[in-house]
Every structure is written in structure tokens, then in C-alpha cells.
Amino acid sequence: MYQFKFQKAKSVAEAFAGLGKDGDAKLLAGGQSLIAAMKLRLSQPSALIDLGDIAELRHIKVETGTVTIGAMTTHATVAASAEVKKALPALAMLAGSIGDRQVRNQGTIGGSIANNDPAADYPAACLGLGATISTNKRKISADAFFKGMYETALDAGEIIISVSFAIPKRAAYVKFKNPASRFAIVGVLVADFGSSARVAVTGAGPGVFRIAEMEKALAAKFAPESVANIKVPAEGLNSDLHAQADYRAHLITVLAQRAVAAALT
Amino acid sequence: MSVKVSMNVNGKAVSAEVPERTLLVSFLRETLNMTGTHVGCDTAQCGACTIHLNGRAIKSCNILAMQAEGGNVTTIEGLANADGTLHPMQEAFRQNHGLQCGFCTPGMVMSAVDLVKNTPKPTEEQIRELMDGNICRCTGYHNIVKAIAAGATSMAANP
Numbered sequence: 473m474y475q476f477k478f479q480k481a482k483s484v485a486e487a488f489a490g491l492g493k494d495g496d497a498k499l500l501a502g503g504q505s506l507i508a509a510m511k512l513r514l515s516q517p518s519a520l521i522d523l524g525d526i527a528e529l530r531h532i533k534v535e536t537g538t539v540t541i542g543a544m545t546t547h548a549t550v551a552a553s554a555e556v557k558k559a560l561p562a563l564a565m566l567a568g569s570i571g572d573r574q575v576r577n578q579g580t581i582g583g584s585i586a587n588n589d590p591a592a593d594y595p596a597a598c599l600g601l602g603a604t605i606s607t608n609k610r611k612i613s614a615d616a617f618f619k620g621m622y623e624t625a626l627d628a629g630e631i632i633i634s635v636s637f638a639i640p641k642r643a644a645y646v647k648f649k650n651p652a653s654r655f656a657i658v659g660v661l662v663a664d665f666g667s668s669a670r671v672a673v674t675g676a677g678p679g680v681f682r683i684a685e686m687e688k689a690l691a692a693k694f695a696p697e698s699v700a701n702i703k704v705p706a707e708g709l710n711s712d713l714h715a716q717a718d719y720r721a722h723l724i725t726v727l728a729q730r731a732v733a734a735a736l737t
Numbered sequence: 738m739s740v741k742v743s744m745n746v747n748g749k750a751v752s753a754e755v756p757e758r759t760l761l762v763s764f765l766r767e768t769l770n771m772t773g774t775h776v777g778c779d780t781a782q783c784g785a786c787t788i789h790l791n792g793r794a795i796k797s798c799n800i801l802a803m804q805a806e807g808g809n810v811t812t813i814e815g816l817a818n819a820d821g822t823l824h825p826m827q828e829a830f831r832q833n834h835g836l837q838c839g840f841c842t843p844g845m846v847m848s849a850v851d852l853v854k855n856t857p858k859p860t861e862e863q864i865r866e867l868m869d870g871n872i873c874r875c876t877g878y879h880n881i882v883k884a885i886a887a888g889a890t891s892m893a894a895n896p
Contacts, residue, residue: 478740478757478803507799508781524804548793572870574784574848577793578800652782
């Protein structure tokens with residue numbers, strides 16, 4: 473790891489001021505991706521601004537129609553939250569499927585979506601559950617937030633405060649995971665909002681994406697057979713030693729059916 | 738460049754000047770000379786470096802010492818009683834031959850104690866699923882799973 477300066481921010485304002493002082497500074501949330509990337513020298517910020525002590529960024533709030541999670545809330549906290557399990561069980565399950573127990577105890581939702589790893593789980597939850605990302609400057613819809621591989625709509629100096637998920641009638645997330653890293657080779661989140669439906673796919677492409685044709689079919693009838701014959705073209709999907717693009721394309725249809733079936737049980 | 742880091746390790750206040758980039762595991766092993774916590778993969782996959790930070794199991798190779806600033810850390814050295822009597826989970830690993838080469842054991846034990854704290858009566862399936870963040874290179878998982886089940890029973894009997 474290259475040397476860097478370190479600052480512990482006591483508030484969002486202090487973190488913002490720190491970012492303003494150094495254009496190559498980065499925010500440090502749980503660090504479960506960033507520290508690993510820095511060890512490999514894939515990332516070399518001049519300074520880290522640690523958000524770990526900002527208590528106001530750790531919260532869970534369930535209101536009519538929405539579940540809001542503070543940016544520094546860990547995956548383990550979301551997975552174990554009785555409120556989240558009751559209001560939006562698919563989100564608690566998704567959080568409980570990230571990485572392993574130790575990673576879930578340290579990794580955060582804000583860190584995960586700011587990093588936007590193409591195989592991460594939370595981007596699928598944000599996109600599939602029509603989330604709104606609140607920052608220190610504005611509110612961004614998930615549809616506008618994720619910009620492809622490791623890129624987001626966040627500007628320099630912009631800090632995620634919380635993520636609000638719309639509570640659907642029913643939803644489920646099913647992933648086919650890499651057994652070593654536990655990242656999604658393909659993960660599909662389906663959500664039934666009554667008159668509409670959303671289908672978000674992670675792991676398969678250069679970034680999380682929706683499948684309009686499946687959403688239309690599920691809005692008409694929320695059942696596994698509605699998506700059984702909807703194929704996604706392999707072109708543009710990821711190919712690596714774990715799975716070729718055509719296999720990932722095949723998995724999308726299979727997992728979408730399983731997710732719909734899981735949402736219905 | 739260096740920074741002052743202070744925390745509580747196994748009930749004792751410790752403090753040192755270290756480079757900012759010092760990992761928590763390096764701080765424990767190299768600054769404090771507490772080598773019970775192991776570095777296996779150094780990529781947050783194998784779990785040999787598992788310790789407890791503020792009561793939760795984490796991988797100490799994947800966080801900076803400064804992230805634990807002001808926190809409470811428990812390592813494998815802090816698990817046994819002062820008189821040397823083993824923690825019930827350590828005793829269960831011993832009784833069930835849960836160690837082979839022993840390299841992964843500190844992480845396995847620390848992870849298992851956290852597992853049982855959050856899932857007091859784990860089934861065999863739960864143990865296998867929830868221990869997926871710890872890898873044994875001897876692949877001797879069978880006795881490790883047996884040890885954790887026994888350790889869970891014994892922890893319930895000796896809270």
C-alpha cells in the first residue's frame with residue numbers, strides 16, 4: 473500500500489471540508505473493498521477521510537412505503553434488523569448474503585454503492601427497489617446513480633448520507649455466487665409493485681441493469697412462467713474464468729424465474 | 738509520516754506511533770508482538786486474521802489500525818482465562834481434534850465464538866454456511882464443525 477494521509481471526520485461537514493482541501497483524497501467507509509484495492513495498488517489516494525466515527529450515518533428508519541438506511545450502516549446490521557426483516561425481507565436477505573460474516577460486520581451500504589463493483593449485491597437492491605440515494609448535496613434516483621463499471625453519478629465532494637428503498641408488495645433476490653469471493657456471478661432482484669415490476673441484474677454485465685421486457689411481463693402477471701422465455705442477449709455481458717457471457721445470459725433467465733418464485737412464497 | 742493510534746487490546750490500553758497505512762493485523766503482530774493472530778491470504782478471504790472489534794468478528798488484514806482507534810479489540814490471546822483455563826470454544830477444538838496444522842485455528846476460534854454469540858444453537862448446516870469466511874488449508878472441516886457444535890453447547894452451559 474502506498475503511503476497516504478489519514479483523517480478521522482467527526483461530521484459530514486468535516487469530511488466535505490477534507491475532500492475540498494485535497495482533490496486526490498478518498499472517503500473511507502468500512503474499507504472492505506478500498507483497503508483491498510489499495511493493498512494491490514489499484515487505488516492510491518493521497519489521503520483517506522474516515523467516516524467511521526460519524527454516528528448520524530448509522531441508522532435504519534422504516535416509514536410508510538420506505539425503508540431508509542444510513543450510509544455507514546453495516547450489512548450485518550441490515551441483515552439482523554427486525555424492522556427491515558418485517559418491512560422488506562428481501563433487503564435483509566440480500567444484505568445477509570454479501571461476502572462473509574466478518575465482511576458483513578465491517579462493510580457498509582454507502583461504501584458498496586459508491587464503489588459500484590459490477591458484481592456487488594447492493595446495486596441490484598437499489599435499482600430493483602427504485603431506491604433514492606441522498607447525498608450532502610441532492611437526491612439521486614438509482615436509475616441515474618449507477619453509471620457502469622465502478623462509476624457513479626457522485627460528483628467530487630459529494631457524500632452519500634442514506635439510501636431509501638421503496639417497499640414493494642413482494643420482492644426477492646437470488647444470486648449464483650462465486651464460492652471463493654461470494655460476489656455474484658449473476659444476481660437477480662425482482663420486485664412486484666402492483667401495477668409495475670422491476671428486475672435488476674448484477675454480476676452479469678459491466679454494471680447493474682434492468683430488463684424492461686421482463687418487467688413488462690411481470691407487471692401483467694407476476695409469475696415465474698412470465699419470464700421463462702425471455703432471453704437476454706449474451707453480447708456485452710461479462711466473460712471470465714468463472715463464466716462465459718452466454719452462460720451468464722442463461723443464468724439471468726433461470727435466476728429471474730427463481731426470484732419470482734421465491735418472492736411468491 | 739506517522740500517526741498515534743490508541744485502543745484497548747484484550748482489556749489493556751495500548752498506544753503507538755505507526756505509519757498511517759499500518760493494517761490492524763500488522764499493528765497487533767509487529768507493533769504489539771502479539772503473533773497469535775495469523776496472516777494467511779492477506780486478501781480478506783481466508784479468515785486466519787479474524788479478531789473481535791467492539792464485539793464483532795472482523796478480518797484484521799482488511800482494516801487499518803486507525804479504523805480501530807479508540808475501539809475494543811479481542812484477539813485469540815485474550816480468550817482464555819487469566820489462570821490459563823481455555824475458553825470453552827478453545828477446549829472444544831482441543832477435544833474434537835479441530836486443529837490439524839493449527840494455522841487457521843486462531844481465526845476459526847474467534848469466528849466461531851462470534852457465530853455462537855449471534856446464533857446460540859447453530860445447526861450443522863448453519864455452522865457450515867456461517868463459517869464460510871474461514872478457510873482451512875488442511876481441509877479438515879469435519880472436526881472443526883464438530884468442535885464448534887460442542888463449543889456452542891459448552892458456551893451455553895458456561896455463560
